[in-house]
Amino acid sequence: MVTTAVAGVGRRSLWLVGEMGRMMIFLISTVAWMVRPPFRVMQVLKQIHFIGVKSLFVIVLTGAFTGMVLGLQGYYSLRKFGAEGLLGSAVALSIIRELGPVLSALMVTGRAGSAMTAEIGIMRITEQIDALDTMAVSPMQYLIAPKVLASVLIMPMLCSIFDIIGIYGGYMVGVNLLGVGSGAYISSMESSVEWKDVYGGFLKALSFGVIISWVCTYKGYHTTMSAEGLGTATTEAVVLSSVLILIWDYFITSVLM
Amino acid sequence: MDTEAPSPVIRLIGVEKALGGQPVLKGVNLEIPRGKVTTVIGKSGGGKSVLLKHMIGLLRPDRGQVLVDETDITRLRAHDLNEVRKKFAMLFQGAALFDSLTVLENVAFPLREKTKLRAAEVDRKVLEMLEAVGLTGMGHKFPAELSGGMRKRAGLARALVMGPEIILFDEPTTGLDPLLARTIHDLILETQRRFGFTAVMVSHEIPEIFGISDYVAMLLDGVIAEMAPPEQFQRTRHPGVREFINVGTRPEVVSSGAGRETREL
Numbered sequence: 001m002v003t004t005a006v007a008g009v010g011r012r013s014l015w016l017v018g019e020m021g022r023m024m025i026f027l028i029s030t031v032a033w034m035v036r037p038p039f040r041v042m043q044v045l046k047q048i049h050f051i052g053v054k055s056l057f058v059i060v061l062t063g064a065f066t067g068m069v070l071g072l073q074g075y076y077s078l079r080k081f082g083a084e085g086l087l088g089s090a091v092a093l094s095i096i097r098e099l100g101p102v103l104s105a106l107m108v109t110g111r112a113g114s115a116m117t118a119e120i121g122i123m124r125i126t127e128q129i130d131a132l133d134t135m136a137v138s139p140m141q142y143l144i145a146p147k148v149l150a151s152v153l154i155m156p157m158l159c160s161i162f163d164i165i166g167i168y169g170g171y172m173v174g175v176n177l178l179g180v181g182s183g184a185y186i187s188s189m190e191s192s193v194e195w196k197d198v199y200g201g202f203l204k205a206l207s208f209g210v211i212i213s214w215v216c217t218y219k220g221y222h223t224t225m226s227a228e229g230l231g232t233a234t235t236e237a238v239v240l241s242s243v244l245i246l247i248w249d250y251f252i253t254s255v256l257m
Numbered sequence: 258m259d260t261e262a263p264s265p266v267i268r269l270i271g272v273e274k275a276l277g278g279q280p281v282l283k284g285v286n287l288e289i290p291r292g293k294v295t296t297v298i299g300k301s302g303g304g305k306s307v308l309l310k311h312m313i314g315l316l317r318p319d320r321g322q323v324l325v326d327e328t329d330i331t332r333l334r335a336h337d338l339n340e341v342r343k344k345f346a347m348l349f350q351g352a353a354l355f356d357s358l359t360v361l362e363n364v365a366f367p368l369r370e371k372t373k374l375r376a377a378e379v380d381r382k383v384l385e386m387l388e389a390v391g392l393t394g395m396g397h398k399f400p401a402e403l404s405g406g407m408r409k410r411a412g413l414a415r416a417l418v419m420g421p422e423i424i425l426f427d428e429p430t431t432g433l434d435p436l437l438a439r440t441i442h443d444l445i446l447e448t449q450r451r452f453g454f455t456a457v458m459v460s461h462e463i464p465e466i467f468g469i470s471d472y473v474a475m476l477l478d479g480v481i482a483e484m485a486p487p488e489q490f491q492r493t494r495h496p497g498v499r500e501f502i503n504v505g506t507r508p509e510v511v512s513s514g515a516g517r518e519t520r521e522l
Contacts, residue, residue, distance in 0.1 A: 122356075123355075123356075126351050126353055127349040127350065127351060127353040128353045128354075128355055128356070130310070130315050130347075130349065130353065131347070131349060131353035131355075133315060133342075134313055134315065134342060134345060134346070134347045135342075135346075135366070135367045135370065135371070136339035136340075136342045136343060136371065137371075138335075
């Protein structure tokens with residue numbers, strides 16, 4: 001009884017260590033293929049369109065409402081201290097430092113990451129990946145590397161769009177709806193947001209881009225041969241990617257602070 | 258059938274492979290003659306596709322050797338393996354066409370990736386191949402818009418386009434009706450005669466494959482139980498092989514046997 005439990009824990013741990021190793025090798029080999037010719041410019045552009053342009057709507061929507069709710073919450077909290085004037089600073093700092101990168105990354109995981117896993121998973125199940133191999137075209141280079149590169153390039157841009165829309169959403173609620181002074185909103189933001197906040201947010205977005213594409217392509221690439229396997233892979237990809245984003249966010253914040 | 262045995266282009270020596278802890282291949286010895294059609298038959302899930310994937314290095318054996326023109330591909334690094342793979346093409350079970358590309362782009366894919374041919378030349382070759390497999394005018398369609406048979410034809414065109422020495426066919430007629438299966442078989446045979454490649458086919462279409470194969474091999478319990486030209490193969494004394502190939506002619510046996518039993522009951 002006790003031995004089975006211990007053996008079970010041991011097996012799980014071994015599997016976990018093995019999986020971490022496999023994921024690391026996957027990432028390293030992706031990067032190795034990325035820097036080797038031929039460079040898949042068209043593939044990268046297609047992925048930028050798929051991950052970036054097609055995520056725009058959802059990024060704008062979530063950005064606007066996040067900013068608006070921050071404006072609302074911030075206003076009523078700050079009013080207790082008679083500091084409504086600091087609303088701009090409160091909204092801008094929370095969005096630029098934290099919510100912009102994290103929420104846009106979670107949105108992209110849900111929209112583009114899951115689709116990435118499903119696409120690669122289907123290619124695995126229908127032997128399209130094997131077909132690439134037999135034609136002496138590396139699937140890592142043709143399929144995986146462009147997705148990773150595109151998502152690293154596009155995440156900071158999506159994040160900056162989220163930031164701008166979010167700050168404007170806060171402005172709309174705070175200034176137009178609740179009557180905070182427009183000048184106060186802007187100037188408090190101007191005086192409190194530093195270059196290192198913006199830079200830190202971009203760094204986060206960049207690293208989240210790596211996490212999303214890495215986890216989602218890995219899970220798709222190692223899909224087992226069934227429809228059920230594909231479903232599991234997609235779920236696991238979204239969950240693992242989201243969890244890793246939040247964990248990594250804590251550590252990178254503690255370093256940046 | 259020729260009396261002189263052509264030199265083997267692929268040789269498997271003592272190939273063993275376990276998948277998920279289950280032994281699938283248990284010491285396969287097999288020689289694929291050059292320029293001929295060799296068909297490997299065997300039970301579903303018996304490791305036929307696994308065997309085929311060893312020949313092109315998609316799977317590596319746990320033990321044993323796979324020699325392609327006397328080069329052991331089991332120990333090759335990725336780059337050298339890709340060199341050997343230039344001799345090969347493979348037609349997968351579901352044809353494995355790339356969903357995001359049209360039929361034309363699919364067939365052009367190996368040319369665009371692996372040769373420096375000019376666009377006009379690529380187009381000319383692709384159209385020629387589409388014609389050879391009877392898909393003239395279908396180039397602009399996406400794989401999802403094609404029927405199963407057409408997809409197989411497009412897959413065959415993609416396999417043929419680089420002029421490979423060896424083409425591996427993984428159950429080329431699975432999921433097709435008998436009439437269509439025959440057309441695909443005929444097409445394989447016709448193109449083989451025309452282009453002269455070595456064909457290795459995995460199938461369980463008995464007795465149809467006897468008509469189109471130069472050699473038939475049977476994979477039984479993880480080893481090659483029998484390999485011979487079709488006429489000789491059908492006269493085998495091996496009980497396991499007999500049982501398997503007689504299934505193809507079972508209707509009479511079953512109906513008479515079953516009839517008697519019902520009467521007795």
